[in-house]
Amino acid sequence: MATSRAVLLLLFLGSCGGVRLFHRGRPRGGxxxxxxxxxxxxxxxxxxxxxxxxxxxxxxxxxxxxxxxxxxxxxxxxxxxxxxxxxxxxxxxxxxxxxxxxxxxxxxxxxxxxxxxxxxxxxxxxxxxxxxxxxxxxxxxxxxxxxxxxxxxxxxxxxxxxxxxxxxxxxxxxxxxxxxxxxxxxxxxxxxxxxxxFALLNFKDYLSVVRDALDTTATGTMCNKLIGVAVDAVSQAIKTDQGKKMMKEKFRLCDNLDGASPNDIANLFSTLAGNFEGVVQYNKDNRAFEGAVGTNITIDTLCGLMAAQRADPLTGFSMVNSLILDTYKQPCLDFSYKNMIKELQLTDWNSSAAEGGRQWTYQTCTEFGWYQSSDLTDQPFGHMFPVSFSVQQCKDIFGDKFTQALNVQGINRTNTNYGGYGIKVxxxxxxxxxxxxxxxxxxxxxxxxxxxxxxxxxxxxxxxxxxxxxxxxxxxxxxxxxxxxxxxxxxxx
The missing domain is CATH 3.40.50.1820 (Alpha/Beta hydrolase fold, catalytic domain)
Known part of the structure; x- marks a missing residue:
């Protein structure tokens, strides 16, 4: 063991390949x-x-x-x-x-x-x-x-x-x-x-807390409103060839949006929401992770970027994305669903999936659910990554038997086994x-x-x-x- 060690936390370590930096509420590394x-x-x-x-x-x-x-x-x-x-x-x-x-x-x-x-x-x-x-x-x-x-x-x-x-x-x-x-x-x-x-299939209230947390910044409710406008702009942009080209440049996408599958689009929207989710989850928690620009990333940082571009919320949204990419040394945003699934299908202990992403996904698919979906009506991140998107990942990673019914069976057993909110301890x-x-x-x-x-x-x-x-x-x-x-x-x- 080295005798000198200076530890600076990074929520996500190294190259992430096709796996999102923030997956199922879990940063890369735990x-x-x-x-x-x-x-x-x-x-x-x-x-x-x-x-x-x-x-x-x-x-x-x-x-x-x-x-x-x-x-x-x-x-x-x-x-x-x-x-x-x-x-x-x-x-x-x-x-x-x-x-x-x-x-x-x-x-x-x-x-x-x-x-x-x-x-x-x-x-x-x-x-x-x-x-x-x-x-x-x-x-x-x-x-x-x-x-x-x-x-x-x-x-x-x-x-x-x-x-x-x-x-x-x-x-x-x-x-x-x-x-x-x-x-x-x-x-x-x-x-x-x-x-x-409490084990739960559709953890849609995750985004309600994210929404409410963003409201506590100096920008107030403006931050969520600007995010909503930006998400609507993304939704419109991906409908045209010109808009897709703009999105690739503005959001530093690794691939063209031409030919993107519905799962790619869901993964893109989920990843853009994840930029905010990860920062909210760890806001000012004394893990002291540093941005590439030398500033601590907090919800105030993100909402400040959005507010500074209030005349052009899409630009503010893209600036948040670039800040996250630069902070974690990612050259581009890989929104490919196929790439994500391919990495999480790896079974070797020396593979990138072994850092915990595959294992944690398996536990959510079999015991807990806890899928952070976009199914909540009153939140600014759109509705492009419903709970069915997470269920589909279970099947695509682990096999066809990992259906929603299997998910629910495991979730019910977990709550029966431990008591959920009614735990007696x-x-x-x-x-x-x-x-x-x-x-x-x-x-x-x-x-x-x-x-x-x-x-x-x-x-x-x-x-x-x-x-x-x-x-x-x-x-x-x-x-x-x-x-x-x-x-x-x-x-x-």
Whole structure:
């Protein structure tokens, strides 16, 4: 491990090929990114634990190696155990030395573990990511991995009688809550940050939060109105040869729009909406990603560009697109549906799809849905990427049996299994940010006095997990203090 490491978060890393920078609510690399921090010391090394491939079939003796990290710097005998749960991306050891959970570990003398999710990062349970092998990728198997990890590590390190507390953000936040639900004898308490708790096929309200977030900028409702005008202009432009040529130049398209399929057009509109969705989801969250022009990209940045071109909203819309392309070093906008599907069909661990895009798409197609469609009436991004567009992707990537009926079957099972909004749990905190579109599927009001929501005005996805920043809002600071206080109370109970 290198002894000097300066980490600057980029939501999306490297060349993205045919896959969109923001796909199904997930930035390339995962929904909880690397905090912006300079670290000049050794990071914890990779460690490995043997896991059963199928925890629910005792006749299947196959095993695999799961990666995890340990930080015992602050631990004192009798102290608690903190686990950060990995999710739909590579587990990064930088989280073992920074973030709010590490700050709390120092305060409460906890030993810290981070466990990488099966099928992500270096944790490869199967030789490849074929559809037949991906059947071992689901939340229940992931929870069983955590249960085995907790039992094994408890015995190995004499921590069986310690109080174990789980932490997770986004999908791992859901896992944190579900782990407490399914294995309450193993988990004393849980923090479930920005956790979607209700599986849903058509997550059309994602765009309602995006719309409302854009309204909070200095431009007010003007931003959404200008976006709506620009989207209408795009809709008209793609109807003529001259308009298609203009679109290719203005929006830096990788290919001509001539001969574009309906799925290409849907992908184009979805990608242009994604330019705003990604920034809203992570607005001012202290991941500190820098634009190519040297400025932090926030919703104020995007709406400022739109307002500056109020006489020509299409130009403002294209400037937002160029800013995103330049920020993530993309030479052009690849709207090709065929290219996207082709990349997500790759099954080799050395392929570009292995960064997590294929795996996460599979989980949405089989367990969660959560398709951010354009089916909501009152939003400015048009209606060119309906929920059927996402369902079609499941079939085209994984096979004809992955129909909407199969989607719905899996979604219903998830809600039946975990309880959805009606989850019955104790000793859990559910922090959510008002700017984060995922809060629409989260717990934002107390379930009981012992299963409480912390709704943080003005903050985005997983913002409470990141290191302190001088720009943190009073609401965010107060939320972090409330979480810290609750952890202390849990450890006394």
């Amino acid at each position: 929904m909880v990114g690397v905090p912006a921090v300079n670290w000049e010391h050794e990071l914890p090394p990779d460690q490995w634990i043997e896991q059963q491939l199928d925890h629910f079939n005792d006749a299947d003796a196959r095993t695999w190696k799961q990666r995890y990290f340990v930080n015992a710097t602050f631990y004192k005998p009798g102290g608690p155990v903190f686990i950060q749960i990995g999710g739909e991306g590579t587990a990064d050891p930088i989280w073992m030395v920074t973030g709010q959970w590490i700050k709390n570990a120092e305060i409460y003398n906890a030993i810290c573990f981070q466990v990488e999710h099966r099928f992500y990062g270096k944790s490869h349970p199967t030789p490849d990511m074929s559809v037949d092998n991906l059947r071992y990728l689901n939340s229940e198997q992931a929870l069983a991995d955590l249960a085995h990890f907790r039992e094994y590590m408890g015995r190995k390190m004499n921590l069986t009688n310690a109080k174990w507390i789980t932490f997770g953000g986004s999908y791992p936040g859901s896992l944190s809550a579900w782990f407490r639900l399914k294995y309450p004898h193993l988990v004393h308490a849980a923090v479930a940050t920005s956790a979607p708790m 104790s000793r859990i905190l559910f922090p959510n940010g008002s700017i984060d579109p995922w809060h629409a599927l989260g717990i934002t009001k107390d379930l009981t006095p012992d299963a409480r929501a912390i709704f943080i005005k003005g903050t985005a996805h997983c913002a409470n997990m990141y290191p302190d920043s001088p720009s943190d809002s009073p609401q965010l600071v107060a939320a972090r203090m409330a979480i810290r206080k609750q952890i202390g109370q849990w450890l006394q109970s």
